[in-house]
Amino acid sequence: MLLLVAAGGIWWAEQDQQRSQQAEQQARKLTRVTADQVQQMRYWDAEGESLLLRREAQGWQITEPHRWMTDQGAAERLLQPLQAHWSKAVTPRGADGAPFGLQKGQGSRLHYRDEGGELLFSLQRGDSAMSRGTQYAALADGSIVLMSQSDLNPLSQKVAQLRDRNPIPGWDRQRIQQLHLSAQGRPQLSLMRQAEGWQLRSAQQQQMPASRQRVARWLDQLLLQRGDLFLEQEAMPQGEADWQVQLADAGGKRRVIPIWREGEDVVLTRQGEAGGLRFKQQLGPLLEQNPMELVALKPIEGAELQMLAYRLAASELWVEAQRDQKGWPKPFWQTFEQLLTREARTAKPVAAVARVANVASLQLKARLGKKVSRFELWPQDKSWYLHVEGAHYLLQLTPLQIEQLEELLSLLGREGKR
Incomplete structure (x- = not known):
C-alpha cells in the first residue's frame, strides 16, 4: 500500500513539474498574436530600407514604396517570429537598448498590424550575444530579451530579398x-x-x-x-x-x-x-x-504498337505483322518498334538535308490505337535519316539505332534470298 501511495506521489509531482514547465514556456512566448491576425507588415532591414506588405486575395503584396511583385516565401518567413520564445529577459522595460545593438528607430525591425492599421506587435533585431547561437531583441513592450538566432533570421533579410526575382511571377509551366x-x-x-x-x-x-x-x-x-x-x-x-x-x-x-x-x-x-x-x-x-x-525525337509517342509493316526498296510488297498477347511473331519486329518509339539523335528541317538521289530506302507503317503512321528511312553521309510522312523535319538516328537497323536489314536481306 505504501508503495502505491509513493508511486502516486511521484506521478503527481511529475505532472506538476510538467505543467509548471509548460506554463513557463508559454510565458516566454513572444506574443499571443497569430499569423492570421496580421494583415499588414512594415519591415525595415539593417540598411534602413523599408517596405509595407499587405495581405491580399492572392497573397502578400508589397504596396510601398512601390507596388512590387512579392516573394511569397520571403514574406511568410516574416511571420515566423510570432511562434518564437525568448530564453532570458536581459533588461527591464524602457531600458537603453544601445549597448545591445537596439538603438531606437535603427536596424532590422518589424511591425505587425491588423486590417485597420492598429499595431499588434513589434520586434527589433539586435547584436549577437556572448552565448553561442543567441541574439538580443527588443519586444513591443520595450523589454530586451535573449533569443535564438534562428528565430530572428527572418529579420536578416534585405528589402530586395522580399521582391520576387522570377521573370514571370505567378506563372508555371502547368498554367x-x-x-x-x-x-x-x-x-x-x-x-x-x-x-x-x-x-x-x-x-x-x-x-x-x-x-x-x-x-x-x-x-x-x-x-x-x-x-x-x-x-x-x-x-x-x-x-x-x-x-x-x-x-x-x-x-x-x-x-x-x-x-x-x-x-x-x-x-x-x-x-x-x-x-x-x-x-x-x-x-x-x-x-x-x-x-x-x-522537337519530339520519338517518331511515335507511345509504346506497344498494334501493327507494323515494312517494305524494302527492292520490293513492292509490304510485309505486315500484328501484335498479339504473346507479342510479335518474330524478334526483329521488336527492333522496328524500338526504332519508332525511342528518341533519335537530332531533328533537322527537311530543307537542311539535301537528299542524295536514287538511294535505297526502307518504308515502315505502324498503328497505335486507330492511327496509322508511315515512315521512310534512308542512309546518307554515314548516317541514317527518318522522315515521318507529312512532317517538316527529319530525324537523324543515333549510332546505336543505326547499328541495330543495319544488322536487321542484313538479316532481312539474307532471309529474302532463301
Missing part, C-alpha cells in the same frame, strides 16, 4: 497554354498545348510535335530563373526590345515580357511593375536556343 517568342519583332518559336501534347511552330511557321520532356525543361529554365539586380526605370535600356515573350493561359489571361540584351546579360520588364530586372548570362542562351532542339 501556360501558349507561348510565343519573337526576336527583333520576328517570330522565333511558338508552343501550343494540345490534347495530344505540345506542338511547336518554328520561325518558318511550320508546325511540329514537341518533346514533352524538352519543353518542360525549357519552360522550367525560363520561368524559374532568378534575377540578380533590380533596376530603376531611368537605368532601363532604350529602344526596341531584342526579344518579346507572350504567354496565355486557359482562361485567356496574357502576359507580355519585353527583354533587352546587355552584353552577356539580359534585362526585362514585368507587367504592372516599374523598372526592370537583370539576369546573368543563362537567360540569353535559353532565348537563342534552336527551336529544333525542342
Whole structure:
C-alpha cells in the first residue's frame, strides 16, 4: 500500500513539474498574436530600407514604396517570429537598448498590424550575444530579451530579398497554354498545348510535335530563373526590345515580357511593375536556343504498337505483322518498334538535308490505337535519316539505332534470298 501511495506521489509531482514547465514556456512566448491576425507588415532591414506588405486575395503584396511583385516565401518567413520564445529577459522595460545593438528607430525591425492599421506587435533585431547561437531583441513592450538566432533570421533579410526575382511571377509551366517568342519583332518559336501534347511552330511557321520532356525543361529554365539586380526605370535600356515573350493561359489571361540584351546579360520588364530586372548570362542562351532542339525525337509517342509493316526498296510488297498477347511473331519486329518509339539523335528541317538521289530506302507503317503512321528511312553521309510522312523535319538516328537497323536489314536481306 505504501508503495502505491509513493508511486502516486511521484506521478503527481511529475505532472506538476510538467505543467509548471509548460506554463513557463508559454510565458516566454513572444506574443499571443497569430499569423492570421496580421494583415499588414512594415519591415525595415539593417540598411534602413523599408517596405509595407499587405495581405491580399492572392497573397502578400508589397504596396510601398512601390507596388512590387512579392516573394511569397520571403514574406511568410516574416511571420515566423510570432511562434518564437525568448530564453532570458536581459533588461527591464524602457531600458537603453544601445549597448545591445537596439538603438531606437535603427536596424532590422518589424511591425505587425491588423486590417485597420492598429499595431499588434513589434520586434527589433539586435547584436549577437556572448552565448553561442543567441541574439538580443527588443519586444513591443520595450523589454530586451535573449533569443535564438534562428528565430530572428527572418529579420536578416534585405528589402530586395522580399521582391520576387522570377521573370514571370505567378506563372508555371502547368498554367501556360501558349507561348510565343519573337526576336527583333520576328517570330522565333511558338508552343501550343494540345490534347495530344505540345506542338511547336518554328520561325518558318511550320508546325511540329514537341518533346514533352524538352519543353518542360525549357519552360522550367525560363520561368524559374532568378534575377540578380533590380533596376530603376531611368537605368532601363532604350529602344526596341531584342526579344518579346507572350504567354496565355486557359482562361485567356496574357502576359507580355519585353527583354533587352546587355552584353552577356539580359534585362526585362514585368507587367504592372516599374523598372526592370537583370539576369546573368543563362537567360540569353535559353532565348537563342534552336527551336529544333525542342522537337519530339520519338517518331511515335507511345509504346506497344498494334501493327507494323515494312517494305524494302527492292520490293513492292509490304510485309505486315500484328501484335498479339504473346507479342510479335518474330524478334526483329521488336527492333522496328524500338526504332519508332525511342528518341533519335537530332531533328533537322527537311530543307537542311539535301537528299542524295536514287538511294535505297526502307518504308515502315505502324498503328497505335486507330492511327496509322508511315515512315521512310534512308542512309546518307554515314548516317541514317527518318522522315515521318507529312512532317517538316527529319530525324537523324543515333549510332546505336543505326547499328541495330543495319544488322536487321542484313538479316532481312539474307532471309529474302532463301
